[in-house]
Amino acid sequence: MKIVIYPGSFDPIHNGHLDVIERAAKLCDKMIVAVAKNPGKTGLFSTGERLGLIEEVTSHIKGREITTFDGLLVDFFRETGAEAVVRGLRAVSDFEYEFQMALMNRNLLDDLETIFLVPSQENIYLSSRIIKEVARFGGDIDGFVPPIVGKALREKFS
Amino acid sequence: MKIVIYPGSFDPIHNGHLDVIERAAKLCDKMIVAVAKNPGKTGLFSTGERLGLIEEVTSHIKGREITTFDGLLVDFFRETGAEAVVRGLRAVSDFEYEFQMALMNRNLLDDLETIFLVPSQENIYLSSRIIKEVARFGGDIDGFVPPIVGKALREKFS
Amino acid sequence: MKIVIYPGSFDPIHNGHLDVIERAAKLCDKMIVAVAKNPGKTGLFSTGERLGLIEEVTSHIKGREITTFDGLLVDFFRETGAEAVVRGLRAVSDFEYEFQMALMNRNLLDDLETIFLVPSQENIYLSSRIIKEVARFGGDIDGFVPPIVGKALREKFS
Amino acid sequence: MKIVIYPGSFDPIHNGHLDVIERAAKLCDKMIVAVAKNPGKTGLFSTGERLGLIEEVTSHIKGREITTFDGLLVDFFRETGAEAVVRGLRAVSDFEYEFQMALMNRNLLDDLETIFLVPSQENIYLSSRIIKEVARFGGDIDGFVPPIVGKALREKFS
Amino acid sequence: MKIVIYPGSFDPIHNGHLDVIERAAKLCDKMIVAVAKNPGKTGLFSTGERLGLIEEVTSHIKGREITTFDGLLVDFFRETGAEAVVRGLRAVSDFEYEFQMALMNRNLLDDLETIFLVPSQENIYLSSRIIKEVARFGGDIDGFVPPIVGKALREKFS
Amino acid sequence: MKIVIYPGSFDPIHNGHLDVIERAAKLCDKMIVAVAKNPGKTGLFSTGERLGLIEEVTSHIKGREITTFDGLLVDFFRETGAEAVVRGLRAVSDFEYEFQMALMNRNLLDDLETIFLVPSQENIYLSSRIIKEVARFGGDIDGFVPPIVGKALREKFS
Numbered sequence: 001m002k003i004v005i006y007p008g009s010f011d012p013i014h015n016g017h018l019d020v021i022e023r024a025a026k027l028c029d030k031m032i033v034a035v036a037k038n039p040g041k042t043g044l045f046s047t048g049e050r051l052g053l054i055e056e057v058t059s060h061i062k063g064r065e066i067t068t069f070d071g072l073l074v075d076f077f078r079e080t081g082a083e084a085v086v087r088g089l090r091a092v093s094d095f096e097y098e099f100q101m102a103l104m105n106r107n108l109l110d111d112l113e114t115i116f117l118v119p120s121q122e123n124i125y126l127s128s129r130i131i132k133e134v135a136r137f138g139g140d141i142d143g144f145v146p147p148i149v150g151k152a153l154r155e156k157f158s
Numbered sequence: 159m160k161i162v163i164y165p166g167s168f169d170p171i172h173n174g175h176l177d178v179i180e181r182a183a184k185l186c187d188k189m190i191v192a193v194a195k196n197p198g199k200t201g202l203f204s205t206g207e208r209l210g211l212i213e214e215v216t217s218h219i220k221g222r223e224i225t226t227f228d229g230l231l232v233d234f235f236r237e238t239g240a241e242a243v244v245r246g247l248r249a250v251s252d253f254e255y256e257f258q259m260a261l262m263n264r265n266l267l268d269d270l271e272t273i274f275l276v277p278s279q280e281n282i283y284l285s286s287r288i289i290k291e292v293a294r295f296g297g298d299i300d301g302f303v304p305p306i307v308g309k310a311l312r313e314k315f316s
Numbered sequence: 317m318k319i320v321i322y323p324g325s326f327d328p329i330h331n332g333h334l335d336v337i338e339r340a341a342k343l344c345d346k347m348i349v350a351v352a353k354n355p356g357k358t359g360l361f362s363t364g365e366r367l368g369l370i371e372e373v374t375s376h377i378k379g380r381e382i383t384t385f386d387g388l389l390v391d392f393f394r395e396t397g398a399e400a401v402v403r404g405l406r407a408v409s410d411f412e413y414e415f416q417m418a419l420m421n422r423n424l425l426d427d428l429e430t431i432f433l434v435p436s437q438e439n440i441y442l443s444s445r446i447i448k449e450v451a452r453f454g455g456d457i458d459g460f461v462p463p464i465v466g467k468a469l470r471e472k473f474s
Numbered sequence: 475m476k477i478v479i480y481p482g483s484f485d486p487i488h489n490g491h492l493d494v495i496e497r498a499a500k501l502c503d504k505m506i507v508a509v510a511k512n513p514g515k516t517g518l519f520s521t522g523e524r525l526g527l528i529e530e531v532t533s534h535i536k537g538r539e540i541t542t543f544d545g546l547l548v549d550f551f552r553e554t555g556a557e558a559v560v561r562g563l564r565a566v567s568d569f570e571y572e573f574q575m576a577l578m579n580r581n582l583l584d585d586l587e588t589i590f591l592v593p594s595q596e597n598i599y600l601s602s603r604i605i606k607e608v609a610r611f612g613g614d615i616d617g618f619v620p621p622i623v624g625k626a627l628r629e630k631f632s
Numbered sequence: 633m634k635i636v637i638y639p640g641s642f643d644p645i646h647n648g649h650l651d652v653i654e655r656a657a658k659l660c661d662k663m664i665v666a667v668a669k670n671p672g673k674t675g676l677f678s679t680g681e682r683l684g685l686i687e688e689v690t691s692h693i694k695g696r697e698i699t700t701f702d703g704l705l706v707d708f709f710r711e712t713g714a715e716a717v718v719r720g721l722r723a724v725s726d727f728e729y730e731f732q733m734a735l736m737n738r739n740l741l742d743d744l745e746t747i748f749l750v751p752s753q754e755n756i757y758l759s760s761r762i763i764k765e766v767a768r769f770g771g772d773i774d775g776f777v778p779p780i781v782g783k784a785l786r787e788k789f790s
Numbered sequence: 791m792k793i794v795i796y797p798g799s800f801d802p803i804h805n806g807h808l809d810v811i812e813r814a815a816k817l818c819d820k821m822i823v824a825v826a827k828n829p830g831k832t833g834l835f836s837t838g839e840r841l842g843l844i845e846e847v848t849s850h851i852k853g854r855e856i857t858t859f860d861g862l863l864v865d866f867f868r869e870t871g872a873e874a875v876v877r878g879l880r881a882v883s884d885f886e887y888e889f890q891m892a893l894m895n896r897n898l899l900d901d902l903e904t905i906f907l908v909p910s911q912e913n914i915y916l917s918s919r920i921i922k923e924v925a926r927f928g929g930d931i932d933g934f935v936p937p938i939v940g941k942a943l944r945e946k947f948s
Binding site for chain 2: 084095113118121
Binding site for chain 5: 595596598599
C-alpha cells in the first residue's frame with residue numbers, strides 16, 4: 001500500500017494508538033495520522049496539543065504524516081489519494097461499531113477500504129477515556145502512554 | 159504491501175472469499191491464496207479440486223498465486239517472505255476466533271501481522287458450511303458462489 | 317396478529333425502519349407506528365415533523381396508523397389492545413439492549429410480547445444517529461433514507 | 475398471522491421450546507411445530523419419539539400441528555403456505571447463528587420472514603444438549619422439562 | 633476471603649445489587665459496599681440518601697460495611713486491606729466493560745483481584761438506569777427493588 | 791473462602807489455568823483442582839497423565855489438592871463441602887457458555903456459587919485446543935505452558 005490513513009480523535013494519543021501506527025507504517029509507504037476535528041465536542045486537549053503530542057511520539061516512524069481533517073472521512077480520503085483506512089480493534093464492542101462505520105464508509109465511497117489491525121496484547125484494553133479517568137484521580141498512567149503524554153496529562157489535571 | 163497471504167480451507171471457495179481476495183489484491187503486489195491441508199479433516203472437495211476452483215474463479219485477479227500449505231501458518235509465512243496475513247471478518251463469533259488466532263500467530267512470530275477486511279454486505283453471512291448444507295438439499299446457491307463452483311457443488315450432491 | 321405496535325423515536329425515519337414496517341405490516345391487520353415523546357431529549361426533528369415524514373413515506377402501507385405516545389410503552393400497549401410489539405434487530409449490541417427491554421416490558425405486563433424482525437441486508441447497519449452524522453457534513457445519504465427524508469435532512473443542515 | 479412454523483430438532487422438547495410454542499400460538503391461527511429430520515445426525519430420541527413427546531406436552535395448545543420435514547426449511551415453508559418462521563432467542567451466540575440463518579433463508583425465499591421471540595427468564599439458558607448432559611449423570615432435570623419428558627430422559631439413561 | 637469490596641454508584645440500590653451483596657457476603661468475613669462519589673455526575677439520589685437506602689436494605693447481612701470513596705478504586709482498595717473486588721455480571725456488554733476495568737485495575741495494582749458473580753436469573757436484566765426510567769413514568773417497580781427503595785423512587789418522581 | 795473447586799479437563803494444563811489456580815489459591819484455604827473424567831471423550835493425555843502434570847506444576851501452591859471427579863459437578867461440589875466453583879474468563883464466547891453453566895449449576899444446587907476470575911493479559915487467548923494444534927505441527931509452545939508440559943506435548947507428537 002502506498003498511502004494509508006489512521007483517523008481518530010487522539011485525545012490524547014496512547015500506547016495502543018502508537019502500536020497501531022507502528023504496525024501500519026510497516027505495511028505502507030506513507031502513513032497519515034489524521035486528527036478528526038469535531039466542532040461539537042471539546043476534548044481535554046486542543047487539536048493543536050494533540051497534533052504536537054503525536055508529532056513528538058511518532059518522530060521515529062518513517063513516512064508518517066500528521067494532519068487534521070474536518071467533515072467526512074470519505075471526503076478527506078478522496079483528497080489524499082489513500083488506498084485504505086486503518087483502525088485498531090480491541091474488543092467486541094469496538095468491533096460492532098467499527099464494522100458499522102466500515103460498511104457506512106464503503107457505501108459513501110466504494111473505494112474506501114478499511115483494514116483492521118490487532119494491537120499488542122498489553123494494549124488491548126486501553127482507551128483514551130479510561131486513561132483520562134485514571135489520570136484525573138492521580139493514578140499512575142506511565143504504562144499506558146509515552147512519557148511526554150503522561151507529563152501532559154499530569155499537567156492538565158494538576 | 160508486497161506479499162500478502164490469504165489462508166483458509168476454501169471447501170469450496172464462495173463469493174465472500176472471492177470478495178476478500180479482490181479487495182486484498184488491490185492493496186498488495188502479490189496475493190497468495192493458500193489452501194490449508196488438514197490431514198485430520200476430510201472436506202467435501204479434495205485439495206486438488208479446491209485449488210482448481212480457486213484457479214478458475216480468480217483468473218481475472220492480477221498478481222494472485224494459489225498454493226497449499228501444511229503445518230503451521232507461521233512457518234509458511236516465513237518461507238514466502240509475506241508482510242501480512244489477510245482475513246475476512248463476518249460477525250462477532252468470527253471476530254472472537256480470528257482475534258485469538260491473530261494473537262497466537264503473533265506470539266509464534268512477532269512479524270506476522272494479521273489484517274482484517276470487511277466483505278461486501280451481500281456476503282456478510284456466507285460460510286462454506288452453510289452453503290454446503292443448502293446445496294446438499296438441492297437449494298439454489300447461485301447467489302452465493304461463482305457459477306463453476308455452483309456446478310461443482312451440484313455434481314457432488316447429485 | 318390483529319394489532320402490532322412499532323415504537324421508536326424515528327428522528328428521522330430511515331430505510332431500516334421502513335423495511336421493518338413493511339415486513340411487520342404483512343403479518344398483522346393494523347400496524348401502529350408510535351413515536352415516543354421523550355420530554356428530556358430534544359431531537360433533530362420535532363415530534364410533528366417526525367410524524368409528517370412517517371406519514372408520507374408509509375402511505376403505501378395498508379392498515380398502518382401513526383401516532384405518538386408518552387410515558388411507558390406498557391401503558392400505551394394496554395390502551396391500544398395490541399397483541400405484540402415489533403422491533404428490528406441489527407447487530408449484537410442492539411440485541412443486548414432489545415433483549416433487556418423485552419424482559420423488562422414483559423415483567424411490567426405479562427401479555428406484552430416482543431417480536432423481533434431482521435431487516436434487509438442493505439439496511440443492517442443503518443441508524444438515525446449515523447445518518448444524521450453523515451448528513452451534517454454534507455455526505456450523500458440518498459441510499460439510506462426515502463427521498464423526502466433526505467430533503468428534510470439537507471434542509472436541517474443547510 | 476394465519477400460519478406460523480416453529481422448526482427445530484426437539485431432541486427432546488424442553489420448557490424453553492414449550493414456552494416459545496405457547497407464546498407464538500397466541501399470535502397466529504395455526505402453529506406448526508416441525509421436527510427437522512436430519513439423516514446425517516442420530517439424536518437421543520427417534521423422530522417418532524420426539525413427535526410423541528411434543529404431541530403430549532402441547533395438547534393444551536389450540537391450533538397446533540405437529541409434523542416432520544426433511545430437506546430445506548424454505549421448501550417446507552412454501553408447501554405449508556406459512557407466513558413466518560418463529561424462533562426463540564436465548565443469548566448472543568444464539569443470535570449470531572439465528573441471524574445468519576434468517577438472512578440465508580430470506581435469500582433462498584424472499585417471502586420467508588423469521589420472527590424471534592424471547593423465552594421466559596427462567597428458560598433463558600436451557601438447551602436440549604445441556605439437559606441431556608445433566609440427565610446422563612442422573613441430575614435432577616424436573617425444573618427444565620415437562621414431567622413426561624423427564625420420565626423419557628430417565629428411561630433413556632437408566 | 634477476609635475483606636471484599638463491592639464498589640458501585642448504587643443510584644439507587646436494586647434487587648440485582650442486593651443479590652450480589654448476599655452472595656458475596658457468604659464468601660468473606662467482611663463485605664464493604666462502597667459508593668463511588670463522582671464529582672462530575674449528579675445522580676437521582678444524593679450520596680447520603682444512597683448510603684441510607686443501602687444501610688436499611690442490607691441490615692440483615694452479617695459483616696457488611698457501607699462507606700463511600702472518591703478517587704481511584706485502587707487507592708481505596710489499598711487502604712482497606714481488601715483481598716478482592718466483587719462485581720456482578722449481567723450480559724455481554726457488561727462483560728466487555730467489566731473485563732476492561734478488571735485488567736486496568738490489575739495494571740494499576742497487581743494485587744487487585746476482581747471476582748465476578750452471576751446474579752439470580754430474575755435479576756439478570758436489572759439496572760438502576762432502566763428502573764429509574766420506569767419509575768419516572770409511574771411504572772410498577774416493586775418487583776425490582778426492595779420496598780423502601782420503591783417508596784424513595786416514588787417520592788423522587790411525585 | 792475455605793474450599794474452592796476449579797473444575798476442568800486440563801488436557802493439558804497451560805499457563806492460563808495455572809494463572810487462575812494461583813489467583814484463586816490466594817482467596818481461599820483449600821483449592822481443589824478437579825479433572826473431569828468424561829467417559830465419552832478421549833483426550834490427548836490420560837486422566838493419570840493430566841493429574842501428574844498438574845501435580846508437578848502446582849507443587850509451589852499452598853493448600854492445593856488435585857483430584858478427579860465424574861458425573862455432575864454439583865454432586866462433587868456437595869461431597870467436598872466447597873463454597874464456590876472458580877472459573878477463568880477469557881473472551882465473550884467463553885462468557886456465554888460459562889454464564890449458562892453457572893445458571894444451570896445454581897438451578898441444580900442453590901448453594902453452588904460460581905466465581906469468575908480474569909487471567910493475566912498474556913494468557914487471555916490461551917486454550918488447550920489451540921496449544922495442541924500448534925504443538926502438533928512442531929510450533930514453539932514454550933511461552934504458553936510450563937516447561938514440563940511442553941516436554942510432554944513434544945513427546946506426544948514426536
